[in-house]
Amino acid sequence: MSKVELISRYLLDKLQEQISRSSTIYILTSFAMKSGVRLLNGDLKAAAERGADIKVCVGDYLFVTQPEALRELISIHPDIEVRLYRSEGVSFHPKAYLFEDAEGGYFIVGSSNLSRSALTDGVEWNLGLDKSVDEGVFAEAMEQFLKLFYAPETVPVNVETIADYEKQCQDYHQRHPNLARTWVEAEEIELMLPAEQKEIEVSDEPPDFVRETAAPYGTIQPRFAQVEALRRLEATYEEGYDKAMVVMATGLGKTYLAAFFARRFSRVLFIAHREEILRQAKRSFERVMPDRTGGLYDGNQKEGNADMVFASIFTLSMKKHLHAFQPDSFDLIVVDEFHHAAASSYERVLRYFRPRFLLGITATPDRNDNKDVYALCDGNVAYRIDFIEAVRRGWLAPFRYYGIYDDIDYSQIKWLGNRYDEEQLLQAQLREEVAEKILRAWEQYKKTRTLVFCSSVRQADFLSKYFQRHGYRTVSLHSKQTSISRKQAIAMLERRELDAIFTVDLFNEGVDIPSVDTLLFVRPTESLTVFTQQVGRGLRLYEGKDYCVIIDLIGNYRNADVKLRLFDTQRGETKKKARESVVPTVPETCELHFDVQAIHLLEEMQKKRQPRKERLLADYRQLKQELGRRPTYLELHLHGRSEAAEYKSEFGSYVGFLYWADELSDLEKDVFRKYESWLVEVERTVMSKSYKMVVLKAMLERGPSGWHQPITPQEAAPFFHRYLTEKEYRKRIDFSDGETKRLWEYDQEKVSRLITRMPMTKWSGSSNGLISFANNVFALQFAIENEHEEILHNWTKEICEYRLHVYFERKGG
Template sequence: MEERLLVNNESETLLKELTNSLETCDRFYFGVAFVNYSGVQLLLDAIHEAVKAGKQGQIMTSTYLNFTDPKALRRLQEIQDIHINVFVTDENRGFHTKTYIFEYDDSYKIIIGSSNLTHSALKSNVEWNVEIISKKERPFVERVLKEYHLLWDACHTLSEDFLRDYEKQYEEVQRLRPQQHVLQMRSEYVVPNKMQRRAMDNLARLRQLGETKSLVIAATGTGKTFMAAFDVQRVKPKRLLFLVHREDILIKAKETFEYLLHRENRTFGMLTGTKKEAQADYVFANIRTMATRYESFSPDAFDYIVYDEAHHTAAPQYQEVMQHFTPDFMLGMTATPERSDDASVFELFDHNAAIEVRLHDALEDGLVAPFHYFGITDVEDIDLSDLSASEQREIARRLQVHARVDHILHHLYFYGHQGTKRKALGFCVNVEHAKYMAKEFTERGIPSAALSGEDHAAERERVIDRLEDESDPLECVFTVDIFNEGVDIPSVNLVLMLRPTESPIVFIQQLGRGLRKHPGKEFLTVLDFIGNHSRAFLVALALNGQRYYDKESLKVAVATGFAHLPGPVHVQMDEISTQQILAQLDQESFQSMKYLRASYVEFKKIRHGKPPYRLMDYHTYEGAPDPVLFIQHSGSYLHFLAKMEKETPLTEMLADDRWAKAYESLSKLLPLKRPHEAAILTVLLKQRTITVEQAKQAVLHWMETVEEATVRHAMRTLAQHFLDDSEKSRQPALVSWEEEVLVRTDVMDTFLENDVYVSWLEDVLEYGLHRFEQEYGAVTDHVPFFHAGTQYKMRDAALLSNFEKSHSSFRGSGLLVNGNDYFLFVDLHKDASVEERLNYHDELESPTTFLWDSPNNMAQASKRGQNLIHHEAKGNRLHLFVRKYKEIERNKPEPFIYLGEVRVESYEGERPVSFRMQLEEPVPPLLYRELTEKV
């Protein structure tokens, strides 16, 4: 008998085990207290394939607490050779069984535990399920089967009459549940969610540092308005102004503040075209009205001002209002912090971002609805392989065929959707394609409409209201212009991706249209029809949810069904799509000019305004290309832009050799490994000198704590104390270290006389700092300043351990030392010739155990050998860095991934010494798989 515990984590889930078991078993028997559509949908393909292979199955569930979804029962009933029975519970007898039984030739696999048939139980909940594999004749197996069959015989067969009666009962219970929920939601019991707490803590930290402005960036529907109300509740301003451009948002914001702050003894009023309640303590105004009335208020009339939809604040109306008022604190909130042609929203709020919540964060924190994504191979006869993304009309023409509509409808009915009414958004190539799809769907029984930027706002609102209306027959809206605010429909339960993915940005924005939370909406269904176009692999970049990636990590993500995505999010691609994307990833070079040029061109289509774009523009768009790849290819972002745009101002700027070298040297700081240098330089752009104490305060804008020794090291790093002579000759010195003070040089003063030069320097520093904050948050300072799972070069270890000599000496050897810190840099898969010659055996044996062979000349008795062997007694710390391959793309060395500190468990041999080491913290499951498996 074999036993094991099944839990849900990055490397294993109950869903994965059930899917594999359905593929290999002869028969199956499920018995669960309840099922819902979210769980059934995830198993549809596996059950369907099992039935196609001639397997039979039984699924037993119950009416316990009326949690079983009748829609899930009806969908299961449609599958031939699956028998469904329902145990009817009463007040004296419940039903709480959770068991999954798989029959094989001579054995049974039995899973008994805590998981019902829901997507959370199958993928993300904390669940314990015990799996036992045993021969058929064992007493335990016989007892389980006997009990199962006794329950089965006590059930009702799922007949149409039974299902109709249960549907009526279920609907009645569902009508009562929302009322019960409302009774529990008294405002005094409402507490900030995870995102709101993080934002409020950072706002408090920034105010403590004397800041008077800050920005909160988070997707629509993640609770920004509640966060602002919570912060106001904490600050308790006497007077508040809440500004926004849309009146419907204004009304909801006022309701939120009144609901949460009704005990604060404050009055609430509106200032709009129709309401003039300007004397209220807390005034909620639209910008059009305030732009004509602001002079009637004194500049200090409000202690706290909130600018909602803050990406509009660069507009003249907003600027007049912002420049008039002088509140104690000003908060901007936005989901889309794109730069206008006039200014960056980050600049307008003094570069203080309290929090930036991207889609992956919002999913992890449960701020948006999870999604079930199904990647489906498109119709075989449609060939897009010879077309570029710019050939929109021809792509649309080839997609407008009846066979494709049949294909889409087949999968639409197969996977279904949650909820009574289908509320679908279909994203199309162009207007012609959208109209074609709406016509075809309507003719085939799914009432549909087409919307685009050509339609007036009133028409868009009318169509959207119809889709939201449960009683209206309209079920699907096909759209083209995804940037239109009118296509944001909270109750959407199905998204159809009907166009080739040209950009991860577009994909994420399309996906986001359906992720708004809505009462009764447990998840969003996404059907993506993946054709044979040359850049189908962009779907993997979009789904990956991680802005910075390499080819190997993407391949692992695809092969594992993006197991790292949080919560009950589910990504499932069919075999053909998976193999196509893996093959394209193998062929693609993410560092080639061809790929970088295509990424830039796609970004250019999406980015409003004219180039040249700044680095911060890439930071504001989720799914944007990583501009550090542009820098690594061309030396600096400006050098890359000059190749793309061929504009005279760019080439003239780069013709200034000293400026170009200085800009290039700053560009090479990216991505920042610590924020200290960039934070100090931002101050030096505004003042000629900076003391150690002032430098500490600058760093504290980005860190929870700061080490004075590291601040001094950063100041001396900027003064080129740790460059060798060759490096100094290649870059001009911008600052000098004079008697504990950092002073700008004449070279830097000259640059700062040119406003254009200043703006590009600010852009590098701002991008570096905001990217660091986005990746790590406001972390505590420590030495060495490493973060597990982050990529580093050897030289970074010198910087981050405050090495006091030339940093260029940190190279070549796999073992580097700074004081009591020992850095082990290891290639897991070595070049064959090197491996044969040196016979190294370096291996991650398990998530907690690492085998390492020392340099070939090390003896146990040597000083370095003793320092490693007895490192704990001597106070030495061993830091492990690994990389899977020295190179993934030709002539492009890969960085190393920091796995944390290790301790020596045992050792043997001479020259080299073979060590067995234990990691302080286990390698996360997905990273372990990425490092140890070939895809």
């Protein structure tokens, strides 16, 4: 095989050759047509059947990709992963085919999309390169593909997301009929659509690292929050949990905490989504355990034999690299927060490994933002401290927040689903009068060393030059900056040779500058997670820093009012007032100051908040699309953006919500109407202990046709005892008082007496006649029709499993 070759006709032959021999097959195209998919259908199916790792990413740019092509792709084989890149109008034109096997690799980059003409006799130019030409470039191509494949802009292709895409397709082509007709009449003709260049704000520069000062850690012993968190983590492990998460604000040393906890395990795997985080974690772990070996496992290095392996999730999500390890290779796996990557890639990796313990660590305080880590750890939060509590305790620097009114009208700027249209945003931002207002606010409130968070490279450059013209020493630091490195800029800021660094997203994670004492936000807050991380950049303790100044432009952009909850000491508490104040309550050592116009704007935004029912429906639909099916109640709790309890509160039961949302079949609607009172009873019955749901679970174990039959305490006793004693934390929470502790060794008569007295007698008395307990028999007091048995069994089981999970999750915390 030639090492480099031009392929101008019949790319299909080369693809079929490579697919037939490869164990890794990655396809990235701007669009896919059903004709092109069908040409590769048989080859891809055969490869999947022999266990190849196959991933296909296609774009939705101008809705050229056919819904039928997506259906064809997901029908080939269930193990083929397909994702759709939602371009939201941004140019998306890649065409690449990557292959790897045990002997080597091959990749093709060129002009051919996934259509018949592009793969056969169309006029196309593609360059095929053997991996041996440049193994570094090949590794980078594989890594970049995976980062794009799992980017936040992508969604899994399934029946739900295809249905949504098809509706958008139809709407778009109704509004652009000429384009639609072109593709109907000649779908095989490549349409090279005009593309506007968009600045990509992801750093490709070699990582520069700022080593944390040794002072905070001294002899590498746990300090501050780490002491509490480590004690709670170790107790969690001793109680029989096999997974947990820790929520610790940026600046409290969550990575060091993980290292201290890791001392009790022989081999450790640390997984993250960014190289900077991996390298910093490696240094932290090696300082805590200098006698252990540490190795990186990413696109460039494969040091998998070390005692402590620090691996990129993108590398591990490749089957060949995942299977380079045995499932039991690691005793402890630590997962760093991963809001930038798809949760499915982590789930796949963690399904493969069988560690003694899984630890998720995150700095984001809101469940909405760390729901993926939360779900991976089964909702078990071993320790939690957000930055507000850390400020109260003196573990992070206090702050003075200044909310400055931003008169840009963001309602006139197009929203692209997860960000504002960049060109429209820049037209509003890159004005002298806007820069002047920012400069004056900064001059009024700043201290000595400033980080400025911008929304784009062009905004960072514009503002930096504007500040320079007014006599200040500034630099715009981003991926396109070549005249100064990140490391140099940070050193100059620390020495006060710079007044400010203007940046985009380089300082969200992985780099700490404790001396920074002023933060300036000149961007709309699109993500509460990102805002949380950026605020954390200024709160580290540092000699001579008595507080941090936060200067924040507040406009009518999305989340402007929501983000202020971050500063609220009463966040999450039940408020008796009809409407919460838009001004949060902050620690005594901190201050909040707002322009009057900003206050009025926030109050107006609060009034217009999305109604609760509609928000719950939107969050439900988002999760349904991610899963490709209706989520179970427990999945809604673990993965949903809204708390599952809100659905119960608003609709009486989860099934009640499904009924309201028209998510039930006609038969399911009949079942809901007939047995609604039962479903509400199971949802709402008081649980001071888990016993009611454990007895119900024992009944449900008998299957759809037998679950509702009467049961005696003696029949329930074996399952009841086994369930409450098989996990240490269940024993500790619900089976360890004076009486039940004596029942750790099974005694049917004594366990039966407990069941008689506690769940059966009590539940029958509070069930409004739905349950009876007489003559030693626990029975449902309503008939269930045969055709309704399975549906009602499944719904009851979902509620039961959800309530047990939430009960032990809450009690265990």
